Each structure stands twice: as C-alpha cells, then as structure tokens.
Amino acid sequence: MAAKPKVAVVRCPDYERERVFASVKKAVDLVGGINAFVAPGMKVLVKPNILSARPPEDAVDTHPEVVRAVARLAKEAGGDVMIGDSPGGYGKNIDEAFEVSGIKKVAEEEGARLVRFSASRQIEGMPIATAALEADRVISVPKLKTHSITVLTAAVKNTFGMVTGLHKAECHSRAPKAEDLAKILVKVYAITRPCLSVVDGIVAMDGDGPSAGRLRPLGALLAGTDAVAIDACAARMAGLAPLDVPVTKEAYARGLGEADLGRIDLVGDDLNGFVMKDFALPKTIRYLTMMPKPLLESFMYFVKFKPVIDSGTCKRCGLCAETCPVDAITVVNGVYKVDYHKCIKCLCCHEVCPYKAIEIKGNALTKLVWG
Ligand code: SF4
C-alpha cells in the first residue's frame, strides 16, 4: 500500500521574522527537512503568490517573511535561489507588485535573484515560465484565501502563476466556469509539480477573496509535497469538505494527490484546532451553496454575477483594463466602465484591482432569491 502523504500543520501567531523562520523550518523538518529537497548547487525557484501591488498587511500576497524563510532555508541547503511570479496586470504592474508586496526587498536581503516570468516554453499547449522549467526544484509558497470562482486558492492553484503573461487571462476567457477553469489549473499543476509547498495561512482571507475579502488571523502554516493533500487540509480549516473545492476535486479525480483527510498523515499541530467556524465564502459561491441542491441545477443557469466599478473609489490606475482578457473595460470621459456585452464574467478585474473599487454584484434573480 502506498505511504500516506504527509502534511505538516504548524502554529505561528504572527509575522515576526525569527518566529516565522523557526515555524517554517519546523514545518519543513516535519515533512523531511530542506535537505530532502535541495542539494548544494541546485537552482531553486521559490514561487510565492503575488497577485498585485498590495502591502503585506493587506494579506493579498504571500507575506514576505514566509517567502524569506523559505528562501533562507533553500540557501542554507546550498541552493542557488530565485524568487519569481507572474502577477496580474502583466505589464507595468509586475515591478510595482514586487516592490509593494515586499518581495523585492526580501530577494535583495537574502541574496536571491528576482525573476519576472517573461520567457516561456510551450508544454502541452501552455506557456510555462522558463525559470520554472529550468529550475532543478520549485518550492511553492502560496497564500490561503478564498477565490470568487474557485472557492479557495492555496497550493494547487498557486502553480497557475507559472503560466506567463496574458495567457492566464486567455485561460479565463476560455473557461469562465469553475469546473472548466479547474481543469486548466490542474493541468498546470501536473506539468509544474513543485517538490514542496509551504502555505502562508498566518493571516488568511475569507469573503470576497482573493483581493477584497476579510482578513482572518488563522496562525497556520502548512507544508508538504502533495499539494492536493495540503489543499484538502486548507479546506478543512475553512470548514469545507475537500471535494467542495473544484480544483481539489479535479486533481483528486486525476490521481494527482490525496483529498481524503483520513488518508493523509497529519503531523505537527492539530488540524482541527484551526477550523474557522464562521468562515465566509465569496458572495459568488455563498449564494449558490445557500440554495437547496434540487433547485440549484434548474436555477444555476440564470444566476449571474458581474463586476461593477465604483467610480468614486476608482483611482484610474488602468490595471483592470490591462488585465481584462476580452478588452471589456474602457475609459469613457475619464471614467472606467465595463461593457457588459463583451464581459465574460471571469472576475479577473475584481481580482487585480488594488483599491477594492470593483464590486461583484448579482443579477435581479439573486436579489429576488437571496435579498
Ligand atoms: S477599477 Fe481598480 S483597477 Fe480599474 S482603474 Fe479603477 S482603481 Fe484601477
């Protein structure tokens, strides 16, 4: 019988530098120790989740102290360390995101190279960052958050950031529905398969994540080699069944990892001590789960959500327009507007807006049913 995948859960109450390092080291030690993953001279890519130019206290991006701890461990093991990602916005935003998120400073201080995922090679029809393909090891360092389409984002979804540039937005335009997008995300995970994932759940996010939700001081780090098993544990923390998360369901169905908590070797602190009883799902998901299952199938087709720009809050940075895969956002008389005839409701604009100026609103049916 195959050995159960190990997932370490380690309590870490805040982002104090030395405490984070000690907690990350403990978590990695519990799943084999850094030397099981990194040997001297290896090129190691540390891949955080840098969604947009938001400061660490907003909990939108992986906290720089968690990234620092992983990079430092990999360096101590003799690795030649790079830190890289492909944030939303794909153009001018990348440098700004590295700067504001604190990742650039960490890279400089830890002697790691900061890489933008500009060059890529086609693998199974997906442009995968050359930096990821040429690294001897990839260590994924995701953030634990809700996501308006995929319910949660953690270990498996973080690998999608290894797809370069605008192609990510094209994937959204091809697959606006959760189940279809999950297939693409899992395909990227199968191609990139990090050797280790260390999830930042010290301050997680619920509600309308991944960028406009509520901060949840959870005090948890998760580590392991099986990203599907880690996501199953993250779902448990959110009070969800692992297979309620479409990406976990798809990856499990494809045999890429374990989603049955009974078949995961949990080490470290007690997973059940981290379950958030009042975890709020994104509005887009919450409405659907509130509906009785028999009604859901008949109504689902008619339930629609759309992004609405609040011109009073909008700072006219242009990031939403730059990110939109179908050019549905234009400037009319200095005001950013969505053309709903073009919009495919992928909600990428909501994800990347650094100022929470894009709200997700339901259609008349959602108001009628849920008030
Ligand atoms: S809605 Fe947000 S992302 Fe778009 S221009 Fe305004 S502030 Fe920038």
Ligand code: SF4
């Ligand atoms: S306007 Fe927003 S939700 Fe609509 S297609 Fe563009 S990015 Fe997606």
